[in-house]
Amino acid sequence: MKRLLCLPSTYLGLPILLACGLTWLTYDLSVDYLRGLLLLAASASVIVLFDVYAGVRIPEPVRFRARHYAGTRDSFVALAFAGLIAFFCLIDLTLFPIPLLDKPSSYALMEGGREHVRHISDMCWVLPPIGLLCARSKWLRNMLIVIGFLFPVLVIDRNRLFASVFSFALVIMLRRDEARPLPWKSVGFLAIAGSSVFSVLGILRSGPLENITLPFSAMYRAAPLGIKWLLLYGSAGPYNFSAILTKHYSNANFLINQVVPLKGSVVTAGTDIPLDAPTINVGTEFFPFLMALGPVGAVAAIFVLYGLLLWSVRRLRPTVPLFSLLIFLRVSYVCVMSPFAPQAFTWTNAGFIGLCLSMQVLVAWLPNRRLQKPIGDGQGEASATAV
Known part of the structure; x- marks a missing residue:
């Protein structure tokens, strides 16, 4: 297990294989639908095999433990960033109805400017790691951790909770x-x-499962309700991917809307996509590429995402910079979630990576009070702060 944590493919190839396995167990699939699963599983297997011999590894725990971020320029900028996110979380909860307390089915309503606030508050997932790594005081650390876990629950955002x-x-x-x-x-x-x-948020957010008519297996039907929600969430992406591949449906609009800012909606619910269950509308990270470019485009997207993951891993060496670590946490998360929903090839993801790179540049510009050198003739005790 310790070695698996250091393999980049653990965060992409293995989750895809796991999701394909869950899909095979959750549904009674026809032979045609198995083609999509085999395509995903074969691509993931190639990544795992390549990764074993590629030699790119996440640094050992000793390198992570050797870094103490609290009190550094990195932590100063990161805590300011966390404060901004926490402020927008407060605005989100103050100016707009709280879905968990008001109307759970309204979780996706983004009216009156809430969508702009949510672009910032959606980054609440960084608060727990920043609090854990950068906060010296216990109350600040605990506050950031609580906000990072509590805000997604209040707005019924399961994705952010998982993040x-x-x-x-x-x-x-x-x-x-x-x-x-x-x-x-x-x-x-x-x-x-x-x-x-x-599971509880799934029940509040989407209602009962009885109205979903999919070819569920006997194992799924016998599972408790909470397990059913987890199985459904874990398997819906590969299932819909396989369904669209089998039906040869083509539509490039969703991919264009996803990669071009303000081009159009990326919501798949209520569209003409021939889903077997309209309310179960996720289809893996590679779903838009499949609809736009076919199987070749979907496979290419898998390997591009693997390349992004390798890039984020390489940035951790040799000293595990804080913002490189945040980039890795984000990229590894979207890789883990790639069998479930598109999050990697989006402007919000690119924006977060860009913010981290910009903050890393800002840190380099700030004076470093830890680096001091003697001045004068060397006999005095005066020192100067290096910039």
Whole structure:
């Protein structure tokens, strides 16, 4: 398991294979629908095999533990960034109805400027890792962690909740003491708590499952309601991917709307996409590429995403810079979630990476008070701050 954490393909190839396995178990699939699963599984297998021999690895935990960000220029900029996000979370909850308390079905309503506020508050997932890594005071650290976990629940944003849980747990795993066993208790608690809240939010957000008419397997039908939600979320993407591949449906508008800002809506619900269940409308990260460019485009998107993941891993070496770590947390998360919904090839994702790169440049411009050198004839005690 420790070696798997250092393999980049663990965050892309293995989740795709897992989602394909869940899809195969959740549905009674026809032979035609198996083509889509085989395409995804074969691409993921190639990535895993290549990754084993490629030699690109995430740094060892000792490198992560050697970095102390609190009190540095990096932490100053990161905490200012976190404060801005927390402020927009407060605005989101103050100026607009809170879906969890007001009307759970209104979680997707973005009216009156809320969509602009949400562009910032959606980055709430970075608050727990920034609090864990950068906050010296316990109250500030705990406040950032609580906001990062609580805000997605209040606005019924399961994706952001998963991002918060994932990034927080991954930081714990990467900064563990190698002399001790893996922190399974902490990570297991986060996984169980996150999955439980996810299932409850799914019930509040989408209603009962009885009206969904898909070829579910006997195993799925016998599962408890909470497990059904997890299975449905984990398998819907590959299932719809396979369905659209089988139906040879073509429509480039969704990909264009996704990659061109303000071009149009990226919502797949209520469109003419021939989904087997209109309310289950996710289709993996590569779904828009499949509709626009066919199977070749979808496979190409998988390998481009793998290239982005390798780039983010390389940026961690040799000293694990803070903003490179945040980029890796984001890229690894969208890779893990790639079997479920498009998040990588979006302007919001590119914008976050651009922000981190910009903040890294800003940090380099700030004076570094930790680097001091003697001045004068060397006999005095005066010192100058290096800039």
